[in-house]
Amino acid sequence: MSFFTLQFAALLAAALIFYYALPKKCGWVVLLAVSLAFYAWGGVKTIFYLLFTAGTTYASGLILGRFNRRDADEGKVRAARKKLTVAACVLLNFSVLFAVKYWDQAAGLFSLPRLSLVLPLGLSFYTFASIGYVIDCYRGKQSPEKNPLKYLLFVSFFPTVVQGPISRFGQLAPQFTAAERSADNVKRGLQTAMWGCLKKLIVANRAAVVADAVFANPENYGGAFYAIGVLFYCIQLYCDFSGGIDVARGVALTFGIDLTENFKRPIFAVSLADYWRRWHITLGTWMRDYVFYPLSFSRPMGAISRFARKHVKGKAGKVIPTAAATFVVYLLIGIWHGSSLKYIFFGLYNGAIMTASVLLAGVYSSTRNKLKINEKGAPLHFFRLVRTMAIVFVGRYFTRAPRLLAAFAMLGRTFTHPCLYQLTDGTALTFGLTAFDFAVIAAGVAVILAVEFFEERGAKILDALDRKGALVQFVFILIPLAIITAQAAFGGDAIDASSIYRQF
């Protein structure tokens, strides 16, 4: 079920009524029931994948917990058994992920039979969250959850199950039973969710039309429109994804549950690394905690490290292991996005730039010193902003183009055959958007940028709104609600007057 449907609104309303009407100790049961209903709506069959992941990780957690307790009790470390448990669990779940999401693509390369499995909703999100829990149990950082239903709620929690944020058990699960129930939270939750809805319904859905049109028939357009297509895709992607996360966080907050932040104004990133700390944050931190650190401190990496220090002089030798681990992480992030070659390249592209910037950090800093560039000056900051945007922008050709080679071709033609005349000959109005729609997108983007600009400077906009008078607050209820209701009302297909009259 999508957040942006009337059914979801109805489900949420019912959930809130039960949640607040029933005693506090029943809260988590309501959330579990709603989560399962929400998930089952998309297809009853795929819920077995979710139950499988929940079951195996729940059991692994219990086993690891027992080993940890015995370690403590008997002073005898069962490292091998624990490793075996965690490896088996990880392998099992990633095998499912691979089979469902990547097998058909890989099978195509090696002409093996395809499985054509239906992709369960949110598979990579809940798999990552569950695996994170198992590893935390392995590390002894997390004591295992004994109640299987409470654990199932963590895996299937409806605001997060479709598109994240990828939650940590330790952060999320305790809130199921100890959430602060307050009108303040419900209000903030609704405000956040409305903001997300506006981003998605007003801006993302319109921007998508342009991106889809350009990438569906690239042969119809010159390079300038490829760039415009990518730009609208960037707008769409951010407004869609961050809008969805806002709705998720807002919805969770109406139940008093605070989800981890997933976006932190990525437009203001000053480097690619900074960008990945602001974009899809929970994926980045997951990778950091469960891939980057273990990899950096692993035995093979230790060997590489020693080798590098010995053979590469200076600072570079020291950072080579970090660089290598970084590269692997970004390659994995690329693969996480999808199975086709273009995503692998997207991972390589990010990995290569990140690795290069780690390796060249020293060179940059000495160059800046030589050029006497003020480290804290606005020009350098601006240059970094633009540079980061350009890098991300180019990367988006690869995630949006239909195939890897098409991405290269389109990127090339952006510069070699821009066909600038198309910008003024009305081509823009052939995508299915009117001039009014473009104005709406522009206004929407301007509002979002303004809001994020002030937030970036530390303003708390919703807190400021709280201090306004009742009328102002009412306006900020009425306008978003009116827009959302109108969108919901007009979402259906009209009876096309042109099609009524046929052969009469």
Next chain:
Amino acid sequence: MKERKKLSSARWLVIFFVTLVLLAALFVPVFNLAVDPYGAFGDRLFGWWSYDFTLNPRLAKISYLKQNADKYDSFIVGSSGSSSIPVADLNEYLGANFFNCMFYGTETATFEQTANYLLTTYRPKNLVLNLSLMTAHTYSVDEKDLTNSAHPDVSGESAFAFYLRYLFASPADSLAKVKYRISDGYLQTPYKVFNQQTGAYDKSRRDAEPIGDLGDYLSRDAYAVFKDYPKANYSLYHVREAVEAVARIKAKAEQTGTRLFVLCQPTYKENLDYFSKDDQAAFFNALAEVTDYWDFTLTPASYDPRYFYDSTHSRGVVGKMELAVMFGDDSVYRPEPFGRYVEQGSAPGAPECDPLPEEEYTATVPIICYHQIVKDGETNASTATEATFESHMKALSESGFTPVSIYDLKAYVENGADLPEKPVLITFDDGYLGNYEIAFPILKEYGFKATIFAIGVSVGKDTYKDTGKAITPHFTLEQAEEMKNSGLITVASHGYDVHEVEGLDAEPVREGMLARRGEKEADYVSFLTADAQKMFSLLGEDAGFVSYPSGKYDERARVILREAGVFATVTTSGDPMNKVVRGLPQSLYDMGRFVVGGDTTAEELISGIER
């Protein structure tokens, strides 16, 4: 310390939920009520009935009549085939004001409800009930969907349920109407197929469509259906119910003092074959038990697809023939025997009629196009010498051609008048003085009719308008009058001021009768209408014959000209062997011409127009 809040979160939530509920509950009905795409609430905001009729004619037409009852005193009731009965002609014959209340579908039960409503509510002077065999096939369909629901005053449905359904219809339908309204233009489109004034289909485009040669007609996508007409068998299950409904309508009409005309509409022959002869006979005999009626089901027109615009609907020209037969108007052509009058109590049986041979109602008329004629000297693609012209006329005469005027063709297509054995139309574009000084005497000598297309702004001029730049001289209005008085020459229209020249006229230059680049449609329509009107005031009715300047025009120009009163047009290209069809005035539109240059020999001319 925490700042004092002006609005507590609890209150905020109350406001939020009240707003949400009110928006959800009120937004849809208020919007639907205002925009009213189905005309259920009287369409007070837009009054765009041609759109509302299209979405649901059964409903919207009744709503429309509630507001415009005083404009009408007579009605047509029937299915979509009734649209071909020309309201203007009917008004003239009966001295009445008709509204065509026809709708989609052929359910006699709904005809009866509609007729009952109209008779009781308005006590009209006349009621035309237009039937077809299909009305005995589908007697009633109980439809409650938005596009087929009848008005509750007609159907007797609970008004509450009815209005609730339209109040809470998807607002997307209302939004669609707003969007169409914003982007709406001059030409008729599939979302506004009705003429608001008459209630009939808006045939402004259909009636301006050039139709001539049958093969060419069938090659168009819209008429492909006639090449491979779908086969089917329909049984008439409801003859009894349908006829009883007619009897009740008749009784009601007698009560209200309304004159009732019962008609059976023209049917394409292959469509008629859907019904067995026995079923046909049963229907017509049963109908004759209850009423007198006119039966136009099968006429010679039923065999020619050019009289039909789709597989089941005849053109307005056929409706015109029906009325002419009914009211004894012999000035209107119709292929005989055209229909039959059936008296109550007789047993007419199934209709019988043979097709007419095509040559009895079509003629091939070549058209020749000259421009300038000079004494002697230099010639080019648009200039011929006197000697050449004379040789052409001689050759036409010797080959047995008889030059005719556009009025001869008009009389042929409209009144069924005869044409000579080998008709030909001689035309001249631009209205040069040479036409008067050189061509006219030769034409007189031969007694040949010809048409000269004058450019309004250039009449009597030898300089380009407002510039003083010398151009080939043009004859004056007096000279035009003199030629006209000879009874041979028609001075027709080449447009008043639609020959713009790059460099002499302001940019962007208008190409022929097309819109200027970036010109607003409303401006263009009024410009072209005014241009045609100027020609009418200059030349009188002869301006109803137009030669398209530079051959540049489009469908929109054609429709605008027709609306302005233009009845015939020629182009600068196309097949010069024009097929004109009796009963089809459209065959005078976009006629092709054989363009004669300075070096065209008499032999070339004759072989070009004698195929």
